[in-house]
Amino acid sequence: GRVKTLHPAIFAGILASRESNEHMLELKKKGILPIDLVVVNLYPFKEGLIRNLNHDEMIELIDVGGVSLIRAAAKNYVSCTVLTSPSDYRQFMDELSSTGKISITTRAEFAVKAFSLTSEYDSMIAGYLKETSGKIGEFELPEIFTMDLKKEMELRYGENPHQQGAIYRWKGDKLSLLDAEILHGKKMSYNNYMDVDTALNVVLEFNIPACCIVKHANPCGVGTGENVNEAFNRAYTTDPISAFGGIIAFNRPVDFITANDISSSFFEVIVAPDFHDDALSVLKKKKNLRLLKLPIGEFNPYPYHNLLRVRGGLLVQESDWIVEDPTKWEVVSDRQPTDMEMEAMIFAWKVVKWVKSNGIVLATREMTIGIGAGQPSRVGSVEIAIKNAHNQGKYTGGTALASDGFFPFRDSIDAAAEAGVSAVVEPGGSVRDREVIDAANEHDMVLVFTRTRHFRH
DSSP states (O other), X not given: OOOSSOOHHHHHHHHOOTTOHHHHHHHHHHTXXXXXXXXXXXXXXXXXXXXXXXXXXXXXXXXXHHHHHHHHHHHTTTTOEEEOOGGGHHHHHHHHHHHSSOOHHHHHHHHHHHHHHHHHHHHHHHHHHHHHTTOTTOOXXXXXXXXXXXXXXXXXXXXXXXXXXXXXXXXXXSSOGGGOEEEESSOOOHHHHHHHHHHHHHHTTOSSOEEEEEETTEEEEEEEOSSHHHHHHHHHTTOHHHHXXXXXXXSSOXXXXXXXXXXXXXXXXXXXXXXXXXXXXXXXXXXXXXXXXXXXXXXXXSOOEEEEEETTEEEEEEOSOOOOOGGGOEEOSSSOOOHHHHHXXXXXXXXXXXXXXXXXXXXXSSBEEEEEOSOSSHHXXXXXXXXXXXXXXXXXXXXXXXXXXXXXXXXXXXXXXXXXXXXXXXXXXXXXXXXXXXXXHHTTOEEEEOSOOOOOO
């Protein structure tokens, strides 16, 4: 039956305070013995998910009595010890054998583990019910935000050596960066995970073979092509200096010729759906190179929560995974874009959303030419993108420029025109839009408003 342990005699024995004469007299009056130790292993709900049991079977795996016993014992940890994992039995037995009792400090430690377990358990059930109710693809900002996180591993350190760091698994996602198979190299660092995430987001924007190189959470080169070799070389030649020591992501398996090209420089990580055997034989010669195999095509397409801790709070927002339709963009200039200019603007727009604001991308329809990121002034990012392109001997004439936010003045358009840029795509929405449009028309440039902003901080 469903009701086994939900009995007042059991819960009275667990919850009674040993320091209360009233409680102890009541137990004696009712013939109830105090319970000093509660050991519970919950129904294996997680294992049921893994085994893909049917809904009725999953409902039966929702433990009620076990959770109730755990919570009662953890609440009264001053008088009662609660054990919720076989991994804690040794600690319990060793302390009991050596001291004849369990200290209040240890009981409190076990209570913390107990409440953490029940919180995780309930969150897992809530996630399952949300998924089976058909709401898994719907984004919401709940009144009470709970996170079902499990520490996967501790990292050597955080962003810097003096900071502690770890990575936790977000259980709601079907596929995680933590599922990556490390084919070669040492463990990933905090910064590696940050950069890999950005690089993956970029290549997931493309349906054709694509490559993205990231350094310090900013793309420094993106390319597409008929194959991964073309994609890599186009990405790499954007800025070989910045690419040194960077992270590479592909949305197609890495082949032998691409591996040879990669091996001529130094990179920290390569992540791809797979690696050809002969490519692995080349890349594994690089001692400090990490090779990650991850079926990135299986990533969930629906929006997720982006989180940022601030003093006294947590900022939560929907991820920037809006599906845009370029056919609905608004051409606000007198001149209409050519097919090639439109393709270049679409390419640049896909990349700029992953560049730190103020973000600027110069591109053709196949590759980035120059990238300007993180400047407090938009024209400053424009100037850096142009300078970076020219420093690499790139011809900026006829290229497209994408801006993650609107242009507050015409100065960015003037700077782009001087560099030969022929088409600009931006959100629009400035009080000086008319001034910016007039500048584009003066230079016979194409100017397109998307009406969607892509700030990234």
